[in-house]
Amino acid sequence: MTAEFWITQAFNGLSYGALLFLLASGLSLIFGVMRIVNLAHGSYFMLGGYVGLSVVWRTGSFAAALVAGALAIALIGVGMERLFLRRLPGQTLGQVLMTVGFALMFQDLALLIWGGDPYTIPVPATLQGIVTAGALRFPTYRIFIIVVASLVGAVLWIVLDRTRMGAMIRAAVDDREMAQGVGIHVPVVSLGVFALGAALAALGGVIGGGFLGVYPGADFEVLPYAFVVVIVGGLGSLPGAMVGSLLVGLLDNFGKALFPELSYFTLFAPMALILALRPTGLFGRA
Amino acid sequence: MLELSDVHTYYGASHVLQGVTLAVGPGEIVTILGRNGMGKTTLIRSIIGFTPPRRGRVGFKGDDVTRWPPFRMVERGMALVPQGRRVFASLTVRENLEVARQSRTGRWTLPRVFELFPSLGNRARNRANKLSGGEQQMLAIGRALMTDPDLLLMDEPTEGLAPLLVREVGRVIAGLKRDGLSILLVEQNLPLALAVADRVHILSRGQIVHSSGPADLMANEAVKSRYLGVA
Numbered sequence: 196m197t198a199e200f201w202i203t204q205a206f207n208g209l210s211y212g213a214l215l216f217l218l219a220s221g222l223s224l225i226f227g228v229m230r231i232v233n234l235a236h237g238s239y240f241m242l243g244g245y246v247g248l249s250v251v252w253r254t255g256s257f258a259a260a261l262v263a264g265a266l267a268i269a270l271i272g273v274g275m276e277r278l279f280l281r282r283l284p285g286q287t288l289g290q291v292l293m294t295v296g297f298a299l300m301f302q303d304l305a306l307l308i309w310g311g312d313p314y315t316i317p318v319p320a321t322l323q324g325i326v327t328a329g330a331l332r333f334p335t336y337r338i339f340i341i342v343v344a345s346l347v348g349a350v351l352w353i354v355l356d357r358t359r360m361g362a363m364i365r366a367a368v369d370d371r372e373m374a375q376g377v378g379i380h381v382p383v384v385s386l387g388v389f390a391l392g393a394a395l396a397a398l399g400g401v402i403g404g405g406f407l408g409v410y411p412g413a414d415f416e417v418l419p420y421a422f423v424v425v426i427v428g429g430l431g432s433l434p435g436a437m438v439g440s441l442l443v444g445l446l447d448n449f450g451k452a453l454f455p456e457l458s459y460f461t462l463f464a465p466m467a468l469i470l471a472l473r474p475t476g477l478f479g480r481a
Numbered sequence: 482m483l484e485l486s487d488v489h490t491y492y493g494a495s496h497v498l499q500g501v502t503l504a505v506g507p508g509e510i511v512t513i514l515g516r517n518g519m520g521k522t523t524l525i526r527s528i529i530g531f532t533p534p535r536r537g538r539v540g541f542k543g544d545d546v547t548r549w550p551p552f553r554m555v556e557r558g559m560a561l562v563p564q565g566r567r568v569f570a571s572l573t574v575r576e577n578l579e580v581a582r583q584s585r586t587g588r589w590t591l592p593r594v595f596e597l598f599p600s601l602g603n604r605a606r607n608r609a610n611k612l613s614g615g616e617q618q619m620l621a622i623g624r625a626l627m628t629d630p631d632l633l634l635m636d637e638p639t640e641g642l643a644p645l646l647v648r649e650v651g652r653v654i655a656g657l658k659r660d661g662l663s664i665l666l667v668e669q670n671l672p673l674a675l676a677v678a679d680r681v682h683i684l685s686r687g688q689i690v691h692s693s694g695p696a697d698l699m700a701n702e703a704v705k706s707r708y709l710g711v712a
């Protein structure tokens with residue numbers, strides 16, 4: 196176990212955590228504002244990847260794929276929220292079943308449109324290189340993921356923490372009913388947060404498609420990770436999603452590198468421990 | 482300003498408000514008295530739209546607002562100081578006030594709220610859950626005023642406050658009345674309620690069982706002991 200091993204694995208964990216943050220921040224915000232456990236959130240990741248793939252095939256532009264993937268899936272999210280989930284306010288079981296139903300339909304739909312073969316989204320040449328520092332080698336694409344996630348995290352934090360709109364979102368997280376009682380259009384806030392969360396997951400899907408690939412089953416593969424992040428960090432908390440993503444990214448990576456046969460254990464045992472000691476997660480409120 | 486006619490409100494199968502009719506005129510303070518569990522908070526929730534009535538009509542400034550969503554009520558000029566204060570715990574004092582801001586008439590601004598409640602101005606950057614109970618109550622009132630209301634619904638604004646703070650709330654209510662605000666006040670504190678009210682209704686088991694001016698109620702020992710438990 197050289198220092199090189201630790202640094203490389205920490206870097207890999209960091210970049211995977213960055214990808215998880217894109218996925219989980221939206222899931223956490225959606226739960227915080229709307230109390231909806233969206234089991235179709237992994238589908239947004241997968242569909243984002245597929246839409247991005249098609250756009251790259253058509254246009255050759257990775258940037259266009261990022262934008263188109265995010266926008267297309269935001270629209271799907273808006274449709275789901277306005278036409279379906281809004282009709283089940285406060286009915287947790289109904290919502291869960293409905294989002295599972297959507298997830299399964301999206302899975303079939305993706306299979307129908309894109310087939311069963313795995314693909315990798317071609318990324319621009321500028322992102323394909325390797326940055327070397329002494330004996331250490333860092334893939335440029337993974338650095339790109341970290342940069343994107345950091346930017347997204349910074350913008351989300353500034354908007355949530357420093358603007359009136361962000362304060363309105365937090366007010367709706369604190370007390371949804373009372374937020375309406377001071378004049379906040381909570382249904383509009385909810386829709387916006389849902390669209391944003393879906394768009395971020397799709398962005399993660401396009402970016403993830405560049406190194407994890409796009410394939411059937413990616414949706415339900417990433418979903419448990421997103422849930423571990425959100426549960427560890429605390430539902431509805433942005434700092435929680437940040438710390439949770441990093442923690443899960445690192446745990447998963449070191450777990451797989453050091454104890455490959457126990458990789459699920461190293462991921463889920465800490466989650467169980469945190470839940471037992473702090474049921475609201477590291478940054479969650481009761 | 483506000484007219485309720487034959488309002489019936491249910492929680493599931495339980496029939497809480499059983500035909501309430503009352504009115505609040507412009508610049509008037511109407512107080513609702515009654516023991517716990519008699520439907521006072523449900524009445525407030527029915528008006529603001531948290532628990533819309535199943536039957537009956539709520540009229541506000543000439544509109545039929547029955548079953549309007551709460552945020553539309555607020556935009557029309559109704560504001561709520563809820564039971565238990567319900568300030569947004571993770572927001573700062575300033576944010577609690579800012580999120581409620583409506584720029585309809587510009588009568589109420591952040592500086593004016595801080596002038597009315599100087600202690601809030603001193604703690605503008607503190608999170609609301611760090612405030613004392615009294616300060617949280619001031620914040621809940623200030624937050625309601627930031628929506629620039631014509632009608633204020635206040636649900637037990639003195640609950641759990643020390644006597645000094647109860648008097649302070651009384652002074653604030655009297656001041657708002659001088660400014661021409663209409664107020665529907667649910668209150669357990671009888672002296673305060675009688676001091677500020679133009680008219681008083683007593684709610685018992687979801688129905689109004691007594692209506693009068695404050696002086697008449699003060700003199701009516703039978704009603705006071707029967708419905709309010711005051712000897």
